[in-house]
Amino acid sequence: APPQQPVNDPMWGYFTTIAGQDGEIDAEELQRCLTQTGISGTYTPFSLETCRIMIAMLDRDMTGKLGFNEFKELFAALSGWKQNFMMFDQDRSGTVEPHEMSQAISAMGYMISPQALNAIIKRYSKAGRIYFDDYVACAVKLRALTESFRRRDQMQQGAVNFQYDDFILCTMSV
Amino acid sequence: APPQQPVNDPMWGYFTTIAGQDGEIDAEELQRCLTQTGISGTYTPFSLETCRIMIAMLDRDMTGKLGFNEFKELFAALSGWKQNFMMFDQDRSGTVEPHEMSQAISAMGYMISPQALNAIIKRYSKAGRIYFDDYVACAVKLRALTESFRRRDQMQQGAVNFQYDDFILCTMSV
Numbered sequence: 001a002p003p004q005q006p007v008n009d010p011m012w013g014y015f016t017t018i019a020g021q022d023g024e025i026d027a028e029e030l031q032r033c034l035t036q037t038g039i040s041g042t043y044t045p046f047s048l049e050t051c052r053i054m055i056a057m058l059d060r061d062m063t064g065k066l067g068f069n070e071f072k073e074l075f076a077a078l079s080g081w082k083q084n085f086m087m088f089d090q091d092r093s094g095t096v097e098p099h100e101m102s103q104a105i106s107a108m109g110y111m112i113s114p115q116a117l118n119a120i121i122k123r124y125s126k127a128g129r130i131y132f133d134d135y136v137a138c139a140v141k142l143r144a145l146t147e148s149f150r151r152r153d154q155m156q157q158g159a160v161n162f163q164y165d166d167f168i169l170c171t172m173s174v
Numbered sequence: 175a176p177p178q179q180p181v182n183d184p185m186w187g188y189f190t191t192i193a194g195q196d197g198e199i200d201a202e203e204l205q206r207c208l209t210q211t212g213i214s215g216t217y218t219p220f221s222l223e224t225c226r227i228m229i230a231m232l233d234r235d236m237t238g239k240l241g242f243n244e245f246k247e248l249f250a251a252l253s254g255w256k257q258n259f260m261m262f263d264q265d266r267s268g269t270v271e272p273h274e275m276s277q278a279i280s281a282m283g284y285m286i287s288p289q290a291l292n293a294i295i296k297r298y299s300k301a302g303r304i305y306f307d308d309y310v311a312c313a314v315k316l317r318a319l320t321e322s323f324r325r326r327d328q329m330q331q332g333a334v335n336f337q338y339d340d341f342i343l344c345t346m347s348v
């Protein structure tokens with residue numbers, strides 16, 4: 001069957017413009033698109049690495065590219081993160097401070113110790129502040145790793161016995 | 175005591191030029207330096223994300239920057255990876271193919287299943303090929319995650335029981 005063309009969907013035209021000939025969106029195309037929308041709130045390009053992480057999260061058919069429905073799902077997730085981010089970026093600088101990032105992660109519902117929070121925030125900071133694209137990379141990874149962990153923690157004991165190979169598979173692909 | 179200035183070390187002048195006023199090298203300075211050396215073998219900038227991962231690996235005093243000894247250690251590690259990479263990049267394209275990446279990871283001594291190898295290689299590929307900076311990011315993460323795992327696997331059973339918080343700490347900071 002030919003792919004469905006949702007002609008009445010207002011995002012379809014936008015999607016096809018970005019996707020180009022192959023009808024799917026890769027990391028470079030997503031980066032251009034997100035930089036143009038100005039979603040990061042700064043004048044710097046949106047991180048290509050974050051685009052790759054986001055595509056890896058949604059790319060269920062493992063092509064490294066996004067189809068139309070995956071693209072819409074990504075935009076919905078990004079809107080949620082942007083709202084969350086702006087709640088903490090009170091001065092509209094396009095960045096949040098470490099203690100605000102810490103509150104934001106807690107607001108997402110994760111139960112993480114101060115020690116782990118500090119390590120995470122240090123990893124995603126530039127000169128002591130966190131930009132939106134790094135914030136998104138952090139949120140996507142935290143979600144993927146937590147989901148991987150919970151799937152294996154079937155008795156909900158808060159602990160999982162990992163074999164080395166499974167540990168590497170879980171952690172290297174995000 | 176004032177910091178030691180190893181005046182007889184031929185890399186000291188190079189280091190101070192890159193490090194600038196604060197006497198340490200941050201991710202942006204490292205990116206400029208590695209792009210200028212042409213170590214990637216292509217004309218594109220060396221990945222900033224990879225620079226951040228490398229600094230996180232070596233930055234024992236947790237400042238987000240490298241001092242002189244850390245910088246020398248990084249150059250030694252990079253030379254090793256570059257040699258390893260070039261062994262597999264036979265046509266000097268600046269990229270390796272997925273099956274060559276798979277051989278390279280095995281050559282580093284890791285015992286990883288084909289399934290996990292495939293997931294890793296997909297994650298670090300661009301249009302089906304692996305560039306040097308992504309290769310380095312992959313090698314650094316694999317080393318850091320394997321070291322974290324082994325430190326916890328004291329009986330060398332190939333398995334570790336992770337609490338959620340420790341799992342997140344280990345995996346989110348690389």
